[in-house]
Amino acid sequence: MEIHDRLYELGRQVGREVFDDSGRLGPTLDEAARQGEVSHADADLLLKVVRTGAYRSMLDSIAAGTDPADAARAAGDRFGTGDPGAVARAQWALAVLGYAMGQLSESDVARFRSRAQAATPPARPPSQQPYQAAGAPGTQPSWSPGQPAGHSGSTGSSGPHGSSGARSRTGLFVGIGAAAVAVVLAVVLAIVLTNNGGDDEPKADPTTTSQPPTTDPTTEETTETTTAPPTDRISDEAANGYTDALNQFSVSFGKASDKQSRASTNDNFPQALEASAEMRKSVYDFDLAVRDLDLDPIYPEVNHFLTVSAEMIDGLDESYQTAKSAFDLNVDFIALPTTEYTDAFTAIATAIANNRQ
CATH class of the missing domain: 1.20.120 (Four Helix Bundle (Hemerythrin (Met), subunit A))
Known part of the structure; x- marks a missing residue:
């Protein structure tokens, strides 16, 4: 079970007000971390957005009529204090809690999770210097929240790559x-x-109906056509x-x-x-x-x-x-x-x- 599903079930069982209380929410997140459903760092982040008021700010915005995804994005912007990685991770945490409240969809959670992954730089081995992509100072490829950082490995022939000097390129x-x-x-x-x-030309719809001209001489001949919009x-x-x-x-x-x-x-x-x-x-x-x-x-x-x-x-x-x-x-x-x-x-x-x- 993923963390947003676990929290949704928690809210359904004990009441959604549990998400306002970090003391009550903490044990559930600790258990989720032990089960491997969320990293300890992400569990701490979920508690932090509750403690700092970011979660309550999101709910207040939703109550005022703001689109739930926009509310999560705005609350995360304030929480992250300008750091793109912190902002994206906060937005993901808020989306998880918003899903648990029944306000955001699973696709919203997936979208914010993808953006958090993209904004989180990987660790490079100490022997290799990080780079800056052209046009994007300080940016690096992403890795998932909770994913192990890069390992240094040895400079010899062991490890996933080893020495390449003797191989044909x-x-x-x-x-x-x-x-x-x-x-x-x-x-x-x-x-x-x-x-x-x-199609260049619309197909005839089976729900289209035509009414023949009326036989009432006091009215003009009319033809009425109704077409049901396609669904899938x-x-x-x-x-x-x-x-x-x-x-x-x-x-x-x-x-x-x-x-x-x-x-x-x-x-x-x-x-x-x-x-x-x-x-x-x-x-x-x-x-x-x-x-x-x-x-x-x-x-x-x-x-x-x-x-x-x-x-x-x-x-x-x-x-x-x-x-x-x-x-x-x-x-x-x-x-x-x-x-x-x-x-x-x-x-x-x-x-x-x-x-x-």
Whole structure:
């Protein structure tokens, strides 16, 4: 059971006022931490937003008519005092409590959790210096709240990567280039599939009715048509939004993969790290964009994509924390589930097209 579900059940059993009392809430969070449902740090954070009044501020805003997600965001902004990581984690904690109160949805919790993960920098081994991505001073790839930080490892041949000096690099450099090109080509196919959905002319709706002209000579002939709106149909806005997200992902991922290929050829590890982070950001931004679209009619395909997307993000995060050379980053990239990833976002495009025909 995830922490937001546990807290929702707690409120249902003992009353929602329990969330105003950190003394009563604490034992439940301690038990959740022991069960592995939440890290000790996140349990402490949930208590902290209650003790500092951020939770009560969120509820007051909701009571005044503010959208619940906006209220969680605003209360987290004040709690975090300007630090992006602290703000995002506070917003996630408030979303969890808002869900427990029945005010926010599970998708809200997932969205805030993803943003908290993205705003939390990973630890780099002491022997490797952190970098700053171009255009984003101080930013680094993310890791999940409670996830173990990067380990230093040894500089010898042991560990996940070991020494790369004696290995042939040419095949791997070609491999990463081919894999990246395959991802970009899959994006092009997905865009074509998405745009092929829908009809130029609306189909006749079975609920459409026509009334014949009246036989009353005192009235004019009339024809009345009523059409019930489709229910499980993806909107043009959602379909176009998916196309836009694919386009943005294609551009950013393509640029980052080109940079990593050049860095690998030149054995430029700092630049390869930077490129890896940019690739990770493009995958994460695409993930967020899909979450924000109304694609409920094809939720099985969307859920599968988000699962594979999380594997991609986790793999890129782990590689950033443990790699010791540009060669290591290439090895890790080729091990990512890129085929499953491209299949998953192509399946969404196909499902959108089929849904709109």
